[in-house]
Amino acid sequence: MxxxxxxxxxxxxxxxxxxxxxxxxxxxxxxxxxxxxxxxxxxxxxxxxxxxxxxxxxxxxxxxxxxxxxxxxxxxxxxxxxxxxxxxxxxxxxxxxxxxxxxxxxxxxxxxxxxxxxxxxxxxxxxxxxxxxxxxxxxxxxxxxxxxxxxxxxxxNEPQVVHEEEIQIPDFDFLRLPEYFKRFSHVMLGPRKTYYAITTRGCPYSCIYCHHLFGRKVRFIPIEKILSSFEKFQRKYNFEWIDFSDDIFNIDEERAMKIISGIRRINRDIKFSYPNGFRVDIMSEKFMDFIGCNNTRFLSVAIETASQRLQNLLKKNINLEKAENNIRYLSRYNIPIITTFLFGLPTETLNELIKSIRFAFGLPITYASFLRVVPHIGSELFEILSDEQKRIIMTSLKSDLHYHNIDVNLSNIPDSILNVLQRFTGPVYYLRPRQIYRILRDTPARGLLQGGKLISQIALGRARE
Ligand code: B12
Ligand code: SF4
Incomplete structure (x- = not known):
């Protein structure tokens, strides 16, 4: 039995x-x-x-x-x-x-x-x-x-990680995938008939706010396994979109291109979105041209800060010059790009925060998120908190701990200024004519309507992400 x-x-x-x-x-x-x-x-x-x-x-x-x-x-x-x-x-x-x-x-x-x-x-x-x-x-x-x-x-007990060959792809019938077609998996994209793929485990970088859940060695799920699972469910559901939510899908560009080509051989018209992120400063021109010509309809890149000092402190170490150049290069393809910026980073000064805001406002991208950094327990960032700050974070675990409502300020910027900047940077960013034009140009109408509604709700503090 x-x-x-x-x-x-x-x-x-x-x-x-x-x-x-x-x-x-x-x-x-x-x-x-x-x-x-x-x-x-x-x-x-x-x-x-x-x-x-x-x-x-x-x-x-x-x-x-x-x-x-x-x-x-x-x-x-x-x-x-x-x-x-x-x-x-x-x-x-x-x-x-x-x-x-x-x-x-x-x-x-x-x-x-x-x-x-x-x-x-x-x-x-x-x-x-x-x-x-x-x-x-x-x-x-x-x-x-x-x-x-x-x-x-x-x-x-000692942890044991699963070998890359043995990582299994979910049975999407068991997960009742069609019920997710009616819902939002990303605020900007609206409900979509989407297949969800994660093709790797692990990330080689060392960002101090991250959990490094799957370790720093990247494990690659065999490409044949990814494609055969996609093909099986594609026949059944006829997907319009595929989302790749790897920590860094472009960590191995050649492999990423093989996966994209394989998916397009199965469904030529499928739209690709990468909502969890690409590492933008390591992209080659060949790769950017490839994704530009292969139905990329949404791309997320995490910048976090335009201060090189803070990049180093966060151990994110993005090369800001390369990141900016690559975003400008990609902009020729009119791909809707979203970047994230973190407010209230440890020891951040007002000048550094303003530099980040100006950097965001100057980039040829469609969306930008301005979030408060959350020092999650289990991350290196949590360890640099004072005892009182740790207590606040631990207490908030009993309710809701989120980027929009965090009471810990690690920066050198007074709370009042930080709060005002965090609340109003988004609305000011999106109300600029240039931004409205880009959104209209790059985002499908349905996503735009729903995205607009949600952005305004979030700006007014009424929605929950
Ligand atoms: C897709 C994703 C999302 C999705 C939903 C995720 C979900 N699981 O519900 C969305 C986009 C909604 C999301 C949102 C957020 N996310 Co997110 N997200 C991810 C991402 C990229 C992939 C998740 C995933 O499917 N992984 C693949 C599967 C196989 O891994 P897994 O779910 O962890 O499961 C494995 C183990 O954990 C374990 N396991 C899982 N469940 C169970 C249950 C049992 C019983 C057992 C025994 C084992 C077990 O076994 C699985 C196989 O090994 C991860 C990063 C990552 N690489 O995982 C971040 C991650 C999970 N997200 C994270 C964060 C911080 C967030 C947000 C707070 C960010 C934000 N902007 O607000 C929000 C919070 C969600 C909310 N709405 O309140 C953190 C988690 C922090 C934490 N310790 O909880 C992660 C790890 C990113 C990171 N690098 O730090 N996220
Ligand atoms: S790049 Fe992303 S997944 Fe990798 S260490 Fe940094 S936050 Fe974590």
Missing amino acids: TKKVLLIRVYHKNALTVFPPLGIGSLVEYVKERSTEFDFDLFDYCLDNNLDEFIKTKYSGIKPILIGISTLLRHFYLAIEIAKRLKQILPGVPIVMGGAGPSSLMDMVLENDSVDYVIYKDGEIGFLKLLEYVSRGGSPSDVPSLIFRSKDEIRI
């Missing part, structure tokens, strides 16, 4: 931007490749409403052997509430948490009695071994990447 496993993807209700839970999808496929013993149910807070009802329907007279909860740090407080509720309605069923949030908090997660286990960083190998352990017995010490209670102490 198959053993039931309940998986829960935590997210806010009313979130504007939603994304299929690719992490859960990869875990399930990894286990299914190796065992027919387990049967998975998914409750996805982006799509589903009533957990109690769901459990009543799926688990009358039967219990799952394990509940797995996936959460980002931002939704951790919700994940804990959900775990507490599950302990009431499914008493005795062990609960494991995984994902970027628990991987940052590590053993702190187990300060909550309602969670029994954490699996940190890559989840695949640890998750399969944990399923085997809860269903057949053995020792938790043999489960890689596991954090667990043992008598009076909390034990952290």
Whole structure:
């Protein structure tokens, strides 16, 4: 008899931007490749409403052997509430948490009695071994990447990363992909019939505000696997867009070009978007010409600051001159480009912030985001906070911690000035005739209408991202 496993993807209700839970999808496929013993149910807070009802329907007279909860740090407080509720309605069923949030908090997660286990960083190998352990017995010490209670102490097992050949692509039917077609995965793009791809794990850079979730060695999923999965679902759903959300999709340009060509051989007209980012200062002209001629319809590049001093301090180390030259080069293709800038960086001066704003205003791009830097626990940036600042961040984990409402200012700029600049830079940026013209020129009408509505909501502070 198959053993039931309940998986829960935590997210806010009313979130504007939603994304299929690719992490859960990869875990399930990894286990299914190796065992027919387990049967998975998914409750996805982006799509589903009533957990109690769901459990009543799926688990009358039967219990799952394990509940797995996936959460980002931002939704951790919700994940804990959900775990507490599950302990009431499914008493005795062990609960494991995984994902970027628990991987940052590590053993702190187990300060909550309602969670029994954490699996940190890559989840695949640890998750399969944990399923085997809860269903057949053995020792938790043999489960890689596991954090667990043992008598009076909390034990952290060594992590084990999955080999690049063994990373599985999600079954998008299990993730109910068509229900995501009606939603926004990015504020600027609107609802789209999109296939979601992540083709690598890991990033070689060392930005101090990052979690380095998958380590610094880049693992490349075999191209044939990426293309065959795309082809299979393309036949079924006839996608209009493909999003690549790799940390840095252009880390290996030759490979990136092979993937793009392969996708276009399967669907010539598909539109490409890269919402999670390209590293713009490493692009060659050949690569920029290639993406310029291959249906690129959205490209995100993170600049963060126009101060070279702060680039070095952040260990982002973007070569600003090359970045600017490459953005200007790309602009000949009228690709909608979005760049991000972070406000309130450690030791940032008013002059440096104004330099960043002027830099953003001068770039030939379509969109710019001006966000407050959030020192997330688990990042190097968090370690430079004062005890009081750490306390504020830890307290805000009990509610909502976001780029738009952070109370920690690490810069040398007074709070009042920083807040005013953060609130008004976006609206001033978008209300310039030049910017309105670019948006009209570069963005498809549907995205523009919806994007405009959302930008104004965000500017007025009413929307949640
Ligand atoms: C796509 C994406 C998004 C999507 C949605 C992500 C989601 N999962 O729901 C969108 C665009 C909405 C988004 C938004 C944000 N994101 Co984001 N995002 C990503 C990105 C690029 C890919 C996520 C992904 O699918 N990865 C691939 C899968 C395979 O990995 P995974 O989900 O982590 O799953 C693996 C393990 O974590 C684990 N696992 C996951 N779940 C579970 C559950 C169990 C039970 C177990 C055992 C294991 C397990 O196993 C999986 C396989 O190994 C990551 C960067 C990255 N490389 O992962 C950032 C990342 C997750 N985002 C991050 C951040 C900071 C944000 C924002 C706060 C940024 C913002 N601008 O506001 C928002 C918050 C979301 C919100 N609306 O409130 C951080 C996470 C920080 C943290 N510790 O929580 C990341 C890691 C980026 C980084 N480099 O720091 N994001
Ligand atoms: S480039 Fe992105 S993924 Fe890589 S270290 Fe910096 S923030 Fe993290």
